Amino acid sequence: MASYSVAKRPNGRWRARFRGPDGRERSRHFDRKVDADRWARTQVGRIDRGEWTDPSRGRITIGEYAPEWLATKVRIRPSTRLMYDVLIRNQILPTWEKTRLDAVRYEDVSVWVAKLHDGGLSAARTRHAWIVLSQILDLAVRAKRIPNNQAKGVELPALPSKSERDKVRFLDEREVWHLAEAAGDGALTILVLAWCGLRFGELAALRCGSLDPVKRELRITWTLSETGGKQIEGPPKTESSIRTVPLPAWLCDRLMALTTGRQAVDYLFTAARGGPIRTGNWRTRVFDPAVKRSGLASQVKGDMLRPHDLRHTCASLHIKHGTPPKVLSEMLGHASVAITLDRYGHLYPGDVHLYVDRLGEVALAARADFLRTSGTSGTPEGAGRALEIASDLRKQVLGAVAQSVRAEDS
Structure with missing residues (x-):
């Protein structure tokens, strides 16, 4: 059990002393004996509970420590690493770069979270920024730099309710064709998203070799994501997302025509100047204009059709025409049929x-x-x-x- 001592100095002040787990003696002076005794008892109590930290180790700033935390994330995808880096640069460092680890306070984190959300950052993005900051502080706690994580327990903005998330737009069969017709040269991307239920990143990552014309299938093995203006190619979001998606015969024929004279490694869909399609450019140049021309939505707040709604459309059409939930779950790449039923069960x-x-x-x-x-x-x-x-x-x-x-x- 750790011990301490409190003694009065010639100048009339009180010196409290204790020896840390590292063998070094530490002391602090106080005007009152009761304050010296309280401080010393607190320090030895932390030592006995294994909670004591060397104060000097907490003097490193968030700006200096954040790269160390990011370097420990060895099992994340490149796109996730890039997202963390963007969150650190854009949301964390502007407020916390010069703040020492031991100077972070609960109330300051609460104010920071509120300002992010009040400034227009979505609830989900605000939560992501808080998660990164909290994980940085968690690492500091495990490394014995600070005694506790002051970000824990902070009130976070509420995510949209299930009823709000369920307010997605489903197109019917005629509306899909109307939208594709309005998309002009981009019609085939609309048809693949709506009839196959791919995520946009999966569509963008398709190669000519992803198409199996004999089995009439698309093999989904990669996805392209964008963070900070950079495209990152990596595996899909879950293991179950690596899958084969069956194609209607007429759609398979159209995709076959698209691969004529091209190499298997070439991207199936390309941008106007070459290279894979980007979600931002595709939405601005193909999707949004097609939605407006077709009259399906005005694409202003409160009246919008999103590219991901085509995935929901695919699910709703399959349900409408009797596709069993288990089959639909496998086609969409859900981890389990429970996810499919939770997301689309209200359509049954x-x-x-x-x-x-x-x-x-x-x-x-x-x-x-x-x-x-x-x-x-x-x-x-x-x-x-x-x-x-x-x-x-x-x-x-x-x-x-x-x-x-x-x-x-x-």
Whole structure:
């Protein structure tokens, strides 16, 4: 157990002393004995609990320590590393660059988070910036530079609710073709996104060799992402996103024509001046003008169609035409069918009566067969009772299915 001493100096002040885990003696002077005793007891208490840190190690600034933290992130994708670097430069360093690790205070972090969000930064981006700062401080705690992380527990801006996230735009079949027609030379990118459900980064990373015309499939193995104006090619966001996506025959033929005379390593879709397409340029030059020309949206706040809505459109059309959730989940590259049902489950209830009616018809046929073979089907009483039983059965099935759908949505 660590010990300390408090002694009065010739000048009348009180000196508190203790020996740290590193063997070095440390001291501080106070005007009052009670303050000296309190400080010394706090230091030895931290030593006994394994929480003591050398004050000199916390004097490094956030600007100096952030690169050390980033260097420890050895298992992240290049695009994620670039995103962290941008967050550090644009959101963290303008406020914290000259601040020492041991000078970060909870209330200052709270004010910083509020200013970021009030300044127009989205809730998600504000949270990302806070996460990076908090992880920098977490590393400092583990490295025994500071005793605790002052960013923990800070109130963060709320993310959009599930009901708000569900307010996405789904196009019907005719609207997809209308949008593609309005896109001119960019029509094929619209059709692949809407009928195959690819993420834009997956579309941009497609090579001519990604197309298998025999199996009528696209092989998704890479994605292109943009951060800070740079394009980074890497693996898709999850292991399940590495997949094959089946193609309608007519779409496969169009893509085959696009690969004629080109190498397998060439990008399938290219920008006007060569190289892979970029989401910002594609949206400005192809997507937004096509949306406006087709009259699907004005592309102003409150009336917008996003490129990612084409992925949602693909899911909604598959659900509309009876594609099983498990098959749809694999096509979209979701990690599990639960993600698919959580995201698109609200599109299923409209068809519940169709499924119930099918099962109800089977139930009535089975009941009629039972009554006929039991010899009661010829009596009015038996027929009436059969109808009552069938009606009750239909109500029970309808209730059970509706309850199941509600459970999936919740």
